[in-house]
Amino acid sequence: MRDWPPKPNPRYERAVFLDRDGTINVDTHFPHRVESLEFIPKAVEGLRVLSALPLHIIVVSNQAGIALNIFTVEQMSQFNTELRTKIEHAGAHIDAFYFCPHLEAKHLASGVSACACSKPSPGMLLEAAKEFQLDLSRSYLIGDKTSDIAVGERVGCVTILLRTGKAGREEGALSIESEYLAENLYEAALLVQVLLEHDSKVKPIPARYKRL
Ligand SMILES: [Mg+2]
Numbered sequence: 052m053r054d055w056p057p058k059p060n061p062r063y064e065r066a067v068f069l070d071r072d073g074t075i076n077v078d079t080h081f082p083h084r085v086e087s088l089e090f091i092p093k094a095v096e097g098l099r100v101l102s103a104l105p106l107h108i109i110v111v112s113n114q115a116g117i118a119l120n121i122f123t124v125e126q127m128s129q130f131n132t133e134l135r136t137k138i139e140h141a142g143a144h145i146d147a148f149y150f151c152p153h154l155e156a157k158h159l160a161s162g163v164s165a166c167a168c169s170k171p172s173p174g175m176l177l178e179a180a181k182e183f184q185l186d187l188s189r190s191y192l193i194g195d196k197t198s199d200i201a202v203g204e205r206v207g208c209v210t211i212l213l214r215t216g217k218a219g220r221e222e223g224a225l226s227i228e229s230e231y232l233a234e235n236l237y238e239a240a241l242l243v244q245v246l247l248e249h250d251s252k253v254k255p256i257p258a259r260y261k262r263l
Pocket residue numbers: 070071072073074078194195196216
């Protein structure tokens with residue numbers, strides 16, 4: 052589901068999909084209060100780098116706290132608005148927020164299948180791809196969990212795992228390797244910039260980004 056904007060405005064064929072909690076803001080337990088919004092170091096700088104690139108910046112976020120009755124869709128929207136406003140004041144932007152309000156597989160009894168939009172299922176990315184007319188195989192995904200990497204890989208995006216947030220070690224982590232590792236969103240943004248340039252054969256990819 053799309054929280055914002057009311058009407059998508061497709062401008063580029065590529066997107067960088069960003070996880071929210073643990074990637075942009077600190078992943079406190081189900082963050083939803085605007086007063087507890089805290090940016091991860093270098094995340095805003097990363098968004099500034101991404102904002103100068105010819106791609107959409109699209110947040111895709113599991114928000115099971117809604118199904119768990121920890122917060123409402125309205126509270127999540129307020130949190131997203133606060134996040135977006137602060138980012139805009141810092142000279143960057145986010146083009147869209149997609150969210151899954153359902154329970155994640157880990158909350159469900161065994162044998163009960165999860166919805167089609169809870170990462171690692173690709174529903175949110177497919178919805179965004181349709182609404183923004185994206186080429187997913189030329190898009191990027193940045194996140195802090197293996198479920199982020201899994202969904203990116205599933206739809207053919209270039210995947211970058213961050214060492215912020217859960218750093219790929221969440222409860223029930225999947226055995227999956229991202230294509231790249233980065234210390235934080237800023238380093239990942241610089242990598243996306245290089246990969247875009249590499250696409251036009253300008254620069255080689257720095258070896259330090261390669262996963263060992
Ligand atoms: Mg996360």
